[in-house]
Amino acid sequence: MSEVEFEPQHPRLFIPNFLSLNECRVRFLLYFFLRLNLFVFLFTLVLVKELEFIHKSCSTVGYRPNVFSTTLSHLIATNSSHFIIPFVPIRERLKEKLEQFFKCEYELFIEFTGLISWSRGASIGWHSDDNRPYLKQRHFSAVCYLNTYGKDFSGGLFHFQDGEPASIMPKAGDVVMYTADDHNVHSVDEITEGERLTLALWFSRDGSHDEDVKLISLLSQHILHKNMADSYLPLPASSNMYWFSQDQASDYQFGFNICWARLHVLGYDIYISQDSGIEFDVSELLVKPVHLVRGNELLDQEFVNIMHALQVVHFFCWKGSALQNKVSNVDSKVVKVTDMQREKISGLNSVLLNDDDFASRVFGCMPSEENGCICFDWSGIMAATAAWEDYASNLSKQIHLQLPNWRMHEAIYDVQLDE
Ligand SMILES: O=C(O)CCC(=O)C(=O)O
Ligand SMILES: [Fe+2]
Numbered sequence: 001m002s003e004v005e006f007e008p009q010h011p012r013l014f015i016p017n018f019l020s021l022n023e024c025r026v027r028f029l030l031y032f033f034l035r036l037n038l039f040v041f042l043f044t045l046v047l048v049k050e051l052e053f054i055h056k057s058c059s060t061v062g063y064r065p066n067v068f069s070t071t072l073s074h075l076i077a078t079n080s081s082h083f084i085i086p087f088v089p090i091r092e093r094l095k096e097k098l099e100q101f102f103k104c105e106y107e108l109f110i111e112f113t114g115l116i117s118w119s120r121g122a123s124i125g126w127h128s129d130d131n132r133p134y135l136k137q138r139h140f141s142a143v144c145y146l147n148t149y150g151k152d153f154s155g156g157l158f159h160f161q162d163g164e165p166a167s168i169m170p171k172a173g174d175v176v177m178y179t180a181d182d183h184n185v186h187s188v189d190e191i192t193e194g195e196r197l198t199l200a201l202w203f204s205r206d207g208s209h210d211e212d213v214k215l216i217s218l219l220s221q222h223i224l225h226k227n228m229a230d231s232y233l234p235l236p237a238s239s240n241m242y243w244f245s246q247d248q249a250s251d252y253q254f255g256f257n258i259c260w261a262r263l264h265v266l267g268y269d270i271y272i273s274q275d276s277g278i279e280f281d282v283s284e285l286l287v288k289p290v291h292l293v294r295g296n297e298l299l300d301q302e303f304v305n306i307m308h309a310l311q312v313v314h315f316f317c318w319k320g321s322a323l324q325n326k327v328s329n330v331d332s333k334v335v336k337v338t339d340m341q342r343e344k345i346s347g348l349n350s351v352l353l354n355d356d357d358f359a360s361r362v363f364g365c366m367p368s369e370e371n372g373c374i375c376f377d378w379s380g381i382m383a384a385t386a387a388w389e390d391y392a393s394n395l396s397k398q399i400h401l402q403l404p405n406w407r408m409h410e411a412i413y414d415v416q417l418d419e
Contacts, residue, residue: 010163012178013101018144019047019090019173047090048146048172052197053318054083055115056262057311058234060241066122066191066362068258070115072211076218078307079235082395084215085402087113087199089414094142094201098177102140108203109210111138115146117197118156119362123190126161129180129202138180140203145170152366153194161185170196194366212412219403231400232392234307236286243282244362257282257352259306261359263313267376269293269345270306271337282352292381293337293345299378300333301385315391316384323383330379 055070058080062069075083091113099105130138149156149169158168158176162185168176178184180202204210223231236242236259245255263270271291289302290309303309316323337345353359405415 007163010160010178010183011102012160012163012176012184014165014168015097015175015177016171017173018094018097018175045172047086049318050086051115051146051199053314054086055117055197056317057307057314058083059115059117059258060237061244061258062116064122064124065246066119068117068119068195072113072215073218074237076215076222078237079222079231079233081219081223082232082392082399084219084412085395085398088402088412090144090199091201091412092414094144094175094177095203097175098140098142098203101177102179104205107205108140109205109207109212111202111204111209111211113199113201113211115197116200117195118153118188118191119195120191120193122188122196123155124188126185126187128182128185131182135180137204137206137209138202139205140177141180141184142175142177142201142203144173144175144199144201146172146197146199147195148172149196153191153196154366155189155192156196157189159187159189161187170198193364195363210410212406213410215412216403216406216410219399220407223399223403232389232396233304234311236305236307239283239286242286246358254354256355256359257286258363259286259310260349260352261363263292263306263310264349264353264356265360265363265365266313266317267294268309268313270309270348271298271341271345272348273302285348285352293341294376294378296337297334297378298337298341299381300335301382303385311392312381312385312388315388316380319384319387320380323387324377324380330382333382334378 054075055068058075058078059068059070060074061067072084072087075081091110095108095110099108129141130136143158147153148171152172156170158170160166160178168174178186239257242258243255244258244261260270269292271293272285272288273291274288286307287305289304290306291302292299292309292313303312401417402415406412
């Protein structure tokens with residue numbers, strides 16, 4: 001499908017391959033060295049995989065049943081502000097493209113940015129995006145697809161009620177933009193398998209809804225006066241934000257902790273070494289140091305909390321084979337799980353993941369060759385721990401460098417810093 005022309009009755013734009021066409025500054029340089037197809041594919045993949053990593057290691061339960069979200073303010077609140085950096089160029093380019101297409105240059109403000117994933121059972125009927133009194137400030141929408149129909153999920157087709165294109169089959173890197181009013185009533189079919197991931201943005205003409213101003217103020221409170229050395233270790237939000245249950249009621253009897261579940265579907269268990277009498281207080285558990293366990297083996301390396309372990313495991317999923325065989329002293333770090341540890345692990349699983357099949361149904365991947373994440377190899381996990389630290393501290397440095405400029409201009413933008 002190519003870019004669809006402007007229909008006055010249905011102001012909208014579909015852009016195939018937006019990420020690869022826009023994301024890379026060195027595109028033209030590299031063009032001469034690489035075959036275009038391979039090149040386009042590689043550059044779509046980099047950002048898509050990075051945003052997927054961020055979402056799978058930071059998301060909370062979302063605003064609708066079976067939906068998960070990662071908002072930028074949530075990243076700040078959980079000491080993960082540095083993960084805002086990968087969003088900055090794509091956010092800016094989506095805004096530029098939208099303003100140019102809808103002929104409202106310099107008139108719009110980003111009102112909301114979020115990674116949104118829909119798992120099995122999620123859907124939305126006909127609606128416009130400004131269809132609630134508290135959403136009237138939303139004037140335009142942009143949805144950037146981060147994974148692909150038929151490969152990563154089934155169901156989840158997007159439909160406009162009238163006009164062209166009538167339907168969109170999500171593909172990683174494609175973007176759809178439309179006015180948020182009733183000229184663009186749309187729906188999304190129920191997801192029947194896998195997890196459908198998008199980067200969603202809303203735009204407003206009303207400066208009082210400028211997301212940048214709110215984020216800069218939060219960032220200033222959170223990071224300006226903090227010691228840089230530990231500024232990238234995650235802090236979990238309140239435990240109910242990670243508690244998933246079918247009916248969205250925060251009932252600890254039925255459902256699961258999504259951090260626990262995301263590790264579990266990749267084959268990991270968690271062991272909390274610190275003994276405590278209040279073991280079953282979920283909010284306490286989330287802030288305790290943990291060890292990763294796989295089958296009968298435990299990695300003798302402490303993560304500051306479950307979010308830290310989750311980020312490292314998903315970092316390994318992202319970087320994959322590049323991190324394998326990088327560490328040699330693995331054997332000394334892997335120990336057998338004792339009976340007592342096993343009992344504790346099972347006890348925690350019964351509290352935080354009381355329905356195994358349910359978790360796998362929600363977070364299970366589609367069976368496909370590329371989806372077969374190698375996600376296991378202790379030496380890879382150890383290498384990922386170190387590489388994750390480099391990655392996070394580098395992003396953290398960048399946000400410290402960029403923030404003064406953002407504060408000065410009251411806007412989040414891709415500051416070109418001299419090396
Ligand atoms: O993810 C999509 O394709 C659209 C989602 C949507 O319509 C919404 O969140 O309002
Ligand atoms: Fe919508």
